[in-house]
Amino acid sequence: MINKEITENFYQIADMLDILGVPFKPQAYRRAAAVLESLSEDVSKIYKSRGQRGLDEIPGIGKNLSKKIVEYIETGKISKLDELRKQVPGDLVRIMNIKGIGPKKVKRIYNELKISTVDEFRKACEEHKIAKLKGFGPKTEDIIFKGLSNLEERRFLLGDALPIAEEIVEKLRAHAKRIEIAGSIRRRKKTNGDIDILAVAPPGIMDEFAKLGDVIVKGEKKTSIMTKLGIQVDLRVVKEDEFGSALQYFTGSKSHNIKLREIAIRKGMKLNEYGLFRGRERIAGRTEEEIYKNLGLQYIPPELRENTGEIEAAEKGKIPKLVERIFGDTHVHTKWSDGKNTIEEMAKKAIELGYEYIVITDHWALPIAHGLNETRIKKQIEEIEKLNKKFERDGFRIFSGVEANITESGVDVPNDILKELDFPIAAIHSKFGTNVTERLKAAIENPYIMAIAHPTGRIIFKRDPMEFDKEKIFEIAARNGVFMEINASPDRLDLNGPNVRLAKSFGVKFVIGSDAHSEKMMDTMLGVYTARRGWAERKDVVNASGLKDFEKMIERMKK
């Protein structure tokens, strides 16, 4: 996606301008980059349809930055970045990523020691040249030396970070009056760089917390540790009547907060983590709700706090009523293909999770996944019918389905099989770079396919999303009434939030599926969070309603 490439370029320009000591511009570049990062539309599409002016209208992007975006779309590079590279040599930008080392320090080392590469920095540390510089010392040198061998920023899947955060909160709960997860985990971002926890507690909690990892910093209001798993955890302790303002502040996002503080200033107030103030008078702070209210805003759920239009929506009272839970799982694997559990075991787990139905969607003849064939799927349908009699009294139902593979010649399951199934879904599992738009289109236009599973094929940290004409596919899907799946698998979360929002703008409806291959994995909450981040409401998500609605929908689609 071109947005991401431009974002990278902008962040680099910002860092370089920082090193050069240019004021204010770095912030402008970073703000623009952050906006582009969570923009659901492809900037090249915007440029194609509405020209440079279309780009200009994006908040945080003015004449100069839109010109640079156009330059990147047309030439694949930004000449300003090339110019800056001549002025800011070597690895200085990368070295600046070391926590505790910023533009000023990097620049001084560069100027005074005339070094710029990682190797030169390492050598300078070993020879203790950096500690001898004025204003530097052994600790700073140590931070740099250790940081050099760990330069890549590590991020964690929400599916990994959230349980760790919850575990720490549980361990500390007895020592705190109130305690909650804040930061990007509370916003349910798909990946997280660290864990932020906020508490109202006596000072002793810091000692308890310090036992859970290696201490990085320890003060009475803030302590940071590094856990064995390599994830940093920050604990902040605040006063009880400041909890709301602190939670708001530490939940972010940064650009959401900056915007809120600007609104506060415009209305003659001041907002910080201790409260909302008018002059010396503190007018809010105990709860987040009263802060938003006093700023003249509707309450904004954490998942939306990315400064991508939610503040404007809140000003007009138009924050959507987001999905809260789902009633069925539309993507479940079993032992019939590559799953670990039986249909019955998966059904029982679903009942335990409070669901009213599941759809069994095993793979079809996929070589890697020991798939179904015509005789076996008939047997599977028989088993499902038998189990349905058993579960009837629980008000629970199992639907038949399949996860068809979308090959280059179309969906790999014959139509006369598909039409026997309740809810067949289809997905691409190979050749991620070949005719993707055409293949997705063919699958959507197959009259029996109900949903496209993991539509972009992305696997976080491992495989980039496939390139295809999203607008076209979403338009066709909406027209054909085919659902786009929000895949709740922790390393997929595909569609992601911004894509959900884009698809929604075309009138696409969604299903949330766990893609579970074992009962342990059958939790769709990450999918619900992803839907919320995409501003999806109950009416946008089929399985956000109960069994009756799902049955009716299937009947309708069968006609």
Next chain:
DNA sequence: GCCGTTTTCGGCCCGACTGTTTTCAGTCG
């Protein structure tokens, strides 16, 4: 480089903690 319910010029979020200092600059979130 962006932006405007005081502004098309002159602002640009704000407090905690650290290391290196003798009162604070730099960095982070």
